[in-house]
Amino acid sequence: METDSTTPQGGDTVYRHRLPVRLWHWTNALAVFVMLMSGLMIFNAHPHLYWGQYGANYDHSWLDITPGHLRIGPLTIATPHLLGVPANGRIVAFPPWATIPSHYDLASARRWHFAFAWVLVVPGLLFLLWGLVRRHFWRDLAPARTELTPRHLWHDISDHARLRFPTGAAARRYNILQKLAYGAVIFVLLPGVVLTGLTMSPAIDAAWPWLLDLFGGRPSARSIHFLCAMGLAAFILIHLLMVVLAGPINEVRSMITGRYRLPKETSE
Amino acid sequence: MIRLTRRRLIGSLGAGAGGLLLSGCDRIDASPTVQSLLGLGEKATFGAQRIVTDRAALAPEYGAADMSPTFRTNGNRDPGTPEYAAHVANGFADWRLAVDGLVASPLALSLAQIRGLPRRTQITRHDCVEGWSAIGQWTGLPLGMLLKQAGLRSSARYIVFHCADFFGSRPYYESIDLIDAFHPQTILAWAMNGQTLDVGHGAPLRLRVERQLGYKQAKYVMRVEAVASLAGIGGGKGGFWEDVSGYQWYAGI
Numbered sequence: 001m002e003t004d005s006t007t008p009q010g011g012d013t014v015y016r017h018r019l020p021v022r023l024w025h026w027t028n029a030l031a032v033f034v035m036l037m038s039g040l041m042i043f044n045a046h047p048h049l050y051w052g053q054y055g056a057n058y059d060h061s062w063l064d065i066t067p068g069h070l071r072i073g074p075l076t077i078a079t080p081h082l083l084g085v086p087a088n089g090r091i092v093a094f095p096p097w098a099t100i101p102s103h104y105d106l107a108s109a110r111r112w113h114f115a116f117a118w119v120l121v122v123p124g125l126l127f128l129l130w131g132l133v134r135r136h137f138w139r140d141l142a143p144a145r146t147e148l149t150p151r152h153l154w155h156d157i158s159d160h161a162r163l164r165f166p167t168g169a170a171a172r173r174y175n176i177l178q179k180l181a182y183g184a185v186i187f188v189l190l191p192g193v194v195l196t197g198l199t200m201s202p203a204i205d206a207a208w209p210w211l212l213d214l215f216g217g218r219p220s221a222r223s224i225h226f227l228c229a230m231g232l233a234a235f236i237l238i239h240l241l242m243v244v245l246a247g248p249i250n251e252v253r254s255m256i257t258g259r260y261r262l263p264k265e266t267s268e
Numbered sequence: 269m270i271r272l273t274r275r276r277l278i279g280s281l282g283a284g285a286g287g288l289l290l291s292g293c294d295r296i297d298a299s300p301t302v303q304s305l306l307g308l309g310e311k312a313t314f315g316a317q318r319i320v321t322d323r324a325a326l327a328p329e330y331g332a333a334d335m336s337p338t339f340r341t342n343g344n345r346d347p348g349t350p351e352y353a354a355h356v357a358n359g360f361a362d363w364r365l366a367v368d369g370l371v372a373s374p375l376a377l378s379l380a381q382i383r384g385l386p387r388r389t390q391i392t393r394h395d396c397v398e399g400w401s402a403i404g405q406w407t408g409l410p411l412g413m414l415l416k417q418a419g420l421r422s423s424a425r426y427i428v429f430h431c432a433d434f435f436g437s438r439p440y441y442e443s444i445d446l447i448d449a450f451h452p453q454t455i456l457a458w459a460m461n462g463q464t465l466d467v468g469h470g471a472p473l474r475l476r477v478e479r480q481l482g483y484k485q486a487k488y489v490m491r492v493e494a495v496a497s498l499a500g501i502g503g504g505k506g507g508f509w510e511d512v513s514g515y516q517w518y519a520g521i
Contacts, residue, residue: 037293042399045398046398046399048400053330055401056339058336059338100293101294101297107509108297111309112306114309115309116309117313118309202327202479202480203479204321204521205393206322206479207320207322217401
């Protein structure tokens with residue numbers, strides 16, 4: 001971020017996102033989008049999740065998608081027209097609009113998934129390296145001690161719930177909810193999907209058996225992979241909603257050019 | 269002249285992306301250029317796995333307590349041909365495994381001969397491409413030992429497994445490279461979970477290539493052929509599912 005002698009005010013344009021952040025944001029957006037949709041198609045091939053070292057049809061699953069229903073543990077939820085829907089003469093867990101390709105094609109979905117895994121991992125590692133070396137994570141993402149007090153957190157949550165976003169100079173920096181959300185994506189969910197994804201590879205398990213110990217077996221890794229992916233999907237939904245509510249033109253422009261117009265202070 | 273404002277540009281980019289998402293995904297998927305690009309990713313994955321992993325690394329072996337209570341069958345559960353039924357009826361007494369192709373001395377081995385050769389027993393995990401996993405115990409002849417006995421020629425690059433089962437009119441077959449063929453856990457299994465291999469799981473002989481997915485574990489193996497190239501065998505892509513459904517030949521992921 002720029003250091004000006006004068007504190008910028010609402011309405012001023014500031015340089016907010018540096019180039020590596022912007023580049024990674026867009027390559028990652030593309031990669032995650034393809035990974036999620038092709039991943040849902042792969043899930044459709046066996047819409048059951050297990051814990052442990054083995055897990056197949058006769059074994060105890062903790063999640064199933066059956067025609068028109070989602071079962072999670074003891075809870076069964078009717079999901080007509082959403083999950084377990086008929087499409088092209090078969091029942092699919094996730095509907096065609098959510099999958100790549102839209103029709104049932106496991107081989108093609110795997111090809112997309114493993115090709116875009118490279119787009120996810122290579123720029124991801126470069127970004128991680130840059131963020132560590134250039135101290136982006138410490139400066140912009142690490143929460144300050146004062147931000148983590150229950151009082152401050154509650155204040156931010158209630159402001160967000162009332163759709164009151166930071167203005168003026170306060171909008172130059174990420175607020176605590178942003179820091180926590182971006183931190184969770186960068187340090188938990190993305191490493192989580194990548195490592196559990198590798199654990200599902202029988203060849204990688206042979207070379208790096210510690211992955212199986214880490215996640216408690218391939219079926220467990222597959223479950224965690226799915227949960228991390230759902231976490232990413234939830235993040236994307238909230239992220240997009242926040243962008244729309246906070247002013248989509250200004251927000252999207254700042255992620256393209258780096259320049260962000262600080263929202264004007266409103267007099268209360 | 270249309271004045272392209274930033275706002276309008278972003279708006280039309282957004283609309284374009286939306287249209288792309290809704291109608292274009294499958295068109296993109298069908299494009300040969302895209303498919304060949306995705307194929308590059310597949311090659312990169314194969315190459316990277318072979319580079320970063322130890323080629324001789326053993327697949328994890330499990331204890332008896334970890335074994336699946338029920339090891340489900342998949343794919344063809346019975347070849348159903350008259351020839352195969354006759355083999356089952358007389359306990360595979362007249363059955364012979366052919367080992368041929370680029371070998372110095374082609375072999376024809378009976379099941380009794382194969383059982384008399386050195387064996388390896390391993391409790392390993394079977395991972396289906398669809399996502400399920402089952403753990404079972406397999407006993408069989410290390411493939412590398414068989415290939416040494418037959419005398420693999422230096423021009424051989426792949427080992428092809430011809431099977432007794434069909435999907436429609438197409439016989440099942442699979443292939444692996446020599447790294448996996450000579451891997452110590454790659455066996456031609458004749459027993460599973462301490463019992464003679466049953467029909468559902470591929471009697472009398474089933475390939476176990478433990479660092480790859482289920483569709484590589486060819487059942488009902490009748491013939492082991494050493495070849496220099498996979499072209500000209502089946503559809504030329506190295507396996508039934510590879511030919512028919514476009515599954516990756518390298519199924520290590």
